[in-house]
Amino acid sequence: MRRGWWWLVALVAVLGAGCSPSAERGSEGPLRVVATTTMLTDLVRQVGGEDVAVEGILKPGGDPHLYQPTPGDARLLASADVIVMNGLHLEGWMEALVRNTGRDARLIVAAEGVEPLKDPQRSGWPDPHVWHDAGRWSQVSEHVADELAAARPEAAARIQTRRDAWVKELASLDQEVREALAPIPAEQRVLVTSHDAFHYYGKAYGLEVVAIQGISTESEAGARDLARVVDLVRARRIPAVFVESSVNPKLIEQLSRETGAKIGGTLYSDALGATPPEDTYTGMLRANTRAIATGLQPQGGATP
Ligand SMILES: [Zn+2]
CATH class of the missing domain: 3.40.50.1980 (Nitrogenase molybdenum iron protein domain)
Structure with missing residues (x-):
């Protein structure tokens, strides 16, 4: 308790x-x-x-x-x-x-x-x-x-x-941010993460958001939650899924193994980074956007 x-x-x-x-x-x-x-x-x-x-x-x-x-x-x-x-x-x-x-x-x-x-x-x-x-x-x-x-x-x-x-x-x-995300094709505008932190990002910048865990990291994801996201990533052929800096990466790693989607990088979800420039708000939002824009490119984004 x-x-x-x-x-x-x-x-x-x-x-x-x-x-x-x-x-x-x-x-x-x-x-x-x-x-x-x-x-x-x-x-x-x-x-x-x-x-x-x-x-x-x-x-x-x-x-x-x-x-x-x-x-x-x-x-x-x-x-x-x-x-x-x-x-x-x-x-x-x-x-x-x-x-x-x-x-x-x-x-x-x-x-x-x-x-x-x-x-x-x-x-x-x-x-x-x-x-x-x-x-x-x-x-x-x-x-x-x-x-x-x-x-x-x-x-x-x-x-x-x-x-x-x-x-x-x-x-x-x-x-x-809008300009950086503009080249991602409509069918690949899906952001898959571990916990449900990115609805504001998705709503503002035109991405569908899917998470294995709920809004709070307090809720624990079960096998059914993972299976639901595995099916979706396969069906939509989503090229990349994302780990988060403040959440244990094991569920996303498992999702990546089961679907073949690559890990598109680490997103700062509920905390800024420890070093510049990600230790500021603007640096954090730019870093997240760069990872998402690169990961969701049609070819999987060869160069960052
Ligand atoms: Zn959160």
């Missing part, structure tokens, strides 16, 4: 009561921001610049659905001026801690800035993977930037200037 985080919530209550954080928080120095995911940490850096000091709870390769917070995370959250989380149930085990921490901290739920897609397998649940569509990420960015500006009015003009530049960069990235 995973009950480990309850004592962390209690620890945060003690920390909060003991150190009177409001007395220490002022407008001196950068705004102390703690973000849950690596994508949000990057976003806060982009729009916050030198007006923020941001730390992320998740590291590259970390899985937000399954991540279990540590005492260090609880202390970090308790000392924050602002906490930024994705929302839409992405932060499985972290959410209770985040929501119970730092009564004086401002909580920004980033995905409140967009209209979510539905989880196709769980009725009434949203799909949290909003970052894979640069257009939606732009809306998320505006929401987060406006909330940061409200938290630090002295810096609002600078944050708005950075926000506007970032929104422009995302618009041009969105166009670049």
Whole structure:
């Protein structure tokens, strides 16, 4: 049973009561921001610049659905001026801690800035993977930037200037992704991955998305799930399937062996990469797009 985080919530209550954080928080120095995911940490850096000091709870390769917070995370959250989380149930085990921490901290739920897609397998649940569509990420960015500006009015003009530049960069990235994917023929526009993280990508950029596992990596795929995808890859003659940086690759490797489809590369699904340029949002989306565009070429894409 995973009950480990309850004592962390209690620890945060003690920390909060003991150190009177409001007395220490002022407008001196950068705004102390703690973000849950690596994508949000990057976003806060982009729009916050030198007006923020941001730390992320998740590291590259970390899985937000399954991540279990540590005492260090609880202390970090308790000392924050602002906490930024994705929302839409992405932060499985972290959410209770985040929501119970730092009564004086401002909580920004980033995905409140967009209209979510539905989880196709769980009725009434949203799909949290909003970052894979640069257009939606732009809306998320505006929401987060406006909330940061409200938290630090002295810096609002600078944050708005950075926000506007970032929104422009995302618009041009969105166009670049469309152009890179344009040569893939209609019948091969199928993206097969291990967990169901790419519906926003598929909807924005015109690909059908098929995954062996569900929206959350918490759900375990069974033999029937795998057999269904094996049949589909064979029937549609899909040339490549993709592993993910934050998910165990064994199901996709098995799918590749059973169907003869090659592994088209590693996609960054729920976390940015560890090294440049994939350690930024723009680098991550470009790397994913390059892998997909190359893998789904008619001849299987000889050169990247
Ligand atoms: Zn996910």
